[in-house]
Amino acid sequence: MTKQVLGALVLLAICAWWPIAHAHEVRPGFLEIRALGDDTFDVLWKVPR
Numbered sequence: 001m002t003k004q005v006l007g008a009l010v011l012l013a014i015c016a017w018w019p020i021a022h023a024h025e026v027r028p029g030f031l032e033i034r035a036l037g038d039d040t041f042d043v044l045w046k047v048p049r
Contacts (some may be wrong), residue, residue, distance in 0.1 A: 040041035
């Protein structure tokens, strides 16, 4: 085996047994923008809890 193939196999083995990464959950926010006039807007922003 060449060094490149052996290196690729080692990298594949490391990736296969690497612990799974844990990220925070995804909770989308809510943004509502309403036009009240020509230059007046009402903005509502809800943050998930």
